[in-house]
Amino acid sequence: MEAEWVGEPTNEAVTVKVPATLSAGTYQIAVSTSFETIEKTLDYTVLPMPEVTGLSVAAGYINAEVIISGKNFGDKAEDIQVKFGETACEAVTLNKDGHIVVNVPKGIPTGENAITLTVLGMTIDMSGHGTFEVWETPEITGVETPYVYPYGTLVKAGEEITFIGHGFGTNKDAVTVTFDGVTAPVEVNSVTSIAIAVNVPAGFTGGKVTMLFAGIDEPVLSDELAPLPADGDISRYALQNYKQPFDYVREGGKNGDGFSKGGEWAKAVGWTLENSKLQDREGGCAVDLAFSNKGDTNGGTGLALQTDWGFDNPKNNGKIYQKTTLQRGRYRLTAHVYEYGNGKRFTGYIAVCAGDKMLDTDDVPAQSLAHASITATGDVVTEFSINEKVEVVIGFVATIVDKQGRAKINEFKLEMIE
Structure with a gap:
């Protein structure tokens, strides 16, 4: 019996379709061309066509066990795929009677779902058993x-x-x-x-x-x-990348590794930076994370705003902040300033502001939800109350007039105190 060609033959291979009228059994395949008949033949076994005779259940919850009964499914479960709708079952097994056993997969919609059975790449007729009703599952x-x-x-x-x-x-x-x-x-x-x-x-x-x-x-x-932590410290749940070693963005910079100015600076992950970047001769990158150990791949030492040493002077409304959401309650925000310098004409605050932007320096005292002045090294603390769920930004802002002015923070801590 002549087979139907699939696609164009090549010098190395030909693809054919097994004739649908063949009965199960072993056959010899011979290949011939218009010029010759290939002497060598190949044995090929035609398996009996799988037949579906029923489902153990036609309706149920997600993860319900379903047995597809029938015959000629073979003896290798890995050759079988069952889908409910467009979602394939994670595991397919064969029971002692040779029937297919699956569980209704997660993620499929409530209601009627078509069942598709594939054996050795061939879609098998479900013989009137091709739908399953998924009940609403908790x-x-x-x-x-x-x-x-x-x-x-x-x-x-x-x-x-x-x-x-x-x-x-x-x-x-x-x-x-x-x-x-x-x-x-x-x-x-x-x-x-x-x-x-x-x-x-x-x-x-x-x-x-x-x-x-x-x-x-x-x-x-x-x-x-x-x-809820016994000490009230919810920093890890409300903030990201909030203490040293700070994670940094590992791209950009002079060499594409995130570092600028010889490994002294990078951009902190999760923090928004405004109005602070290195001078053009230092690469011009917007950076906010200072490293005590140059190029330390373990992370940066602190979030920093400064003038001079590669930055412009003066710095107006330099800002480092991140967005979060706070629930009703009373809170304490603490920032640890590990380096502070030349504060004669330095105006800076840690602040909590409603919305998605940090306020300018002049507006923080009157318009922020909470603030505290940065005037020295050590802890800077502010307490505040939230009456209802609100989106806020948390961070710090500074206007620095003099050269070599700076504030560097190596940890923010947010506590719920009531």
């Missing part, structure tokens, strides 16, 4: 707590928190909630289809929350939660 999409910050969600033992999501049902007895590291499940205070409220148990030291729903095998997990 999912946690967020957590309501007084301590949600850009880089972490904090909880406090004994306080009620609410998990937001969908598909939770309304029966408290149908859900079990446990916190990592705490053996006993917590009591469910209330449950609606979109919210579950519980109290944070004593002994929770961080991790995820696991929910088990009656009739659903797959556990539902929250994102990582962390306990």
Whole structure:
């Protein structure tokens, strides 16, 4: 029987399609051209066509086990792919009867999803069993707590928190909630289809929350939660790159490695810099991170604003700051100034300002949410209250008139004190 060509033959290879009318068995393949018949033949085994006879279940939750029954699926699960919609199942196995076993993959939509079965690259007819109805599966999409910050969600033992999501049902007895590291499940205070409220148990030291729903095998997990620090220090959750060794941008600079002025300066990751850059003869780069050890790839020593030593003089409204979001509460901001010089005509502040921009030096005293003057080395501290969730910037600003004026900060610390 002559096979159908696929594409154009070459001197090295020809591609053909196995005739659909062949029965299962072993055949010899012979190749001939208009000039000759190739003497050597090849053996080729045609496998019996896979057939689907049914599904163990045609509807269920995400992660439900589904058995595709039938025959001639082969004995190598790795040759088989099953998709629900456009999403492939992570694992495919064959049971002792040779049937295909999969779990409904995550991420597919609720409702009817087409099932696609592929064996050895060939799409197999599902014989009327090609759809699966996905029921709404519980999912946690967020957590309501007084301590949600850009880089972490904090909880406090004994306080009620609410998990937001969908598909939770309304029966408290149908859900079990446990916190990592705490053996006993917590009591469910209330449950609606979109919210579950519980109290944070004593002994929770961080991790995820696991929910088990009656009739659903797959556990539902929250994102990582962390306990509110006993000392109130929330710097790591509200700020990024906030203390030495500061991370720096590893591109740009004279040699493309991020360093400027012989490795003395770089640009700090996560901080916005305004009105401060090296003079053109020093490369003209906007830099805000000073290195005590030139070119130290472990990180910079401090955030810095200065005049002279490669920078223009005077410096008007030099600013280094980053954006964050604060929740209601009372806070203390501390900046440690490790180097300060020539302060005769130096006006500088650490500041917290509403919005996404640091205020100019002259505007900070009257318009900022909080500020403190930079007048010497040591800790500069300011306390302030936030009445509702607000987007702010935190950092420092300085106007320096005299030569060799400078302020260098090697740590910002933000504490919740009430």
